[in-house]
Amino acid sequence: MDHTKNERGNGMFPKDQRLSPLIDDGDFEASTDGGVAFKKGPWTAAEDAILIDYVKKHGEGNWNSVQKHSGLLRCGKSCRLSWANHLRPNLKKGAITREEEQLIIELHAKMGNKWARMAAHLPGRTDNEIKNYWNTRIKRRQRAGLPLYPPEVCMQALQESHHTSAVNDGDKGPHGILQNDSYEIPDVVFHNLKANQNVLPYVHELPGISASSMLLKDLASSQYYSFMSPTIYCQKLLRGPTAFFPGYTGSVKSECPLFEQFEDDMLNKAAQSFGASFPIGTDPEAKNSQSFGVFQGSHSLPNGSFSASEPTLEAVKLELPSFQDPETDFGSWGTLSCSPPLLESVDAFIRSPPPSGGLESDSLSTRNSGLLDAIFHDSKTLSSAKNHASDQSSNSTTPGDITEGSDFNICKTAWENCGEPLSPLVHSASSLFSECISASGSSPDEPSSGETFTEIQKEDRIQLDSGRSDTLLASDWLEQGSRYDPDQTVMADTIATFLSDDLSSEYKNMAAGTSFSTPEWDLGSCGWNDMPFVCPMPKLP
């Protein structure tokens, strides 16, 4: 038996250690179970031989009896693990091949962290091996600012998931993975979210998960970091420095080096404008790891295209830690000391529909206040103090596009403070969306289906009552705000600019390379076409 752990030569335990004829060199702690002291730590060659001999005689299984039959001082678990990962025949050693890598990526896009199931598709590879490989890959790509999934994998997985959802049962797709097993998400959730995918393409990933919960988890564990959808990155931005400079995103930065020059200064200024009490953007490490780098990496590829690094519905659901379950009592989050009240307010805001007479007034929340109200108020105050800047901004926009006191003015002012006469990136999302829609052959003003957005929304609200996305609510709110209340438009602006880059990125991506039918991606019927999006944003080529 070849005990070589790693043909790359960097295995944890040197061969000579495993080849040691001694079973117990006394260097490793032992655990006891029923009076028997089990050895822990790396296995020796002698132990391997004993275990192999045992399996030859008794077959696999009944691992707890190994000690009884062979005298091997290892617990059953350890025996099973050693056999499965190192000793069983037909194990493939060596580096993951290109083909295997591709398969792993595809499988992970469909399954999530189901290593054992993935291993079943990779003969000779163990779940542990795949898991280790994937975790390393996550770190590597995270560090490099690359999306976790290649766009084509995302699209394939997404399309397959759509297909799976459509057929429900029977034909489950070509891979046999999307079968009606534990990965299946009840159709009621995602079917109803489809109608809103045009607004937030990633909304369906994380139904019922609050921004704060996602962020807190995100900050607490890097394990899920790369799985965060761009939407979640946006939500994260609400809590990070960039929340106070809504137009700024990593994507912008990546495509416009100009942002590099003034990001720290501008962010600090913007933050101060909003009364932020914490320093911003001075720590490059924090900058990379907490918002900019991740955001950047999750959106842009080296070739300038936008990533669609989204796992499928199945994967996302599976990767949610238990406390991200929609049924989790989110109220408990407020008790976390690491969560500033400011951030809680964002959640409260995002979850809350518009306070003024919208169609869904029955779902009005008394929690509609907090950070964004404060932003709204502060921005108005600031705008009053800097009315001249507001007036100048009308050159690049129509009067209706910019409401006095909008965050745009602040951004613009900040930009001017940084020495630039006017941001070259000012770009109307309305026109941007129009481009996208036109590219995909659909008019934003003409719903291609007979069903209006409002009708879809109504239906969705009813059916998504317990599982709706925070971001979805935000979209609802935005629509309402932009239509019914001039004041709300300002706040809608604020939120819109938070989201704008993601939306534009995704729509750009979709319009350029996908074949989604227009009803899936129809923007016009949702009212976003009229949204006064004006924020620093890269122009489409």
Next chain:
DNA sequence: AAATAGTCCAACCGCACATCG
């Protein structure tokens, strides 16, 4: 050459589920 950071991966741990008596 030393220190540091990053990578890799074996092994452990806790939990969930299945089976058995």
Next chain:
DNA sequence: ACGATGTGCGGTTGGACTATT
């Protein structure tokens, strides 16, 4: 039905190795 036991799985840890500073 229930507890004990066995098994499988996913997450995490920690040490060796390698690359970089």
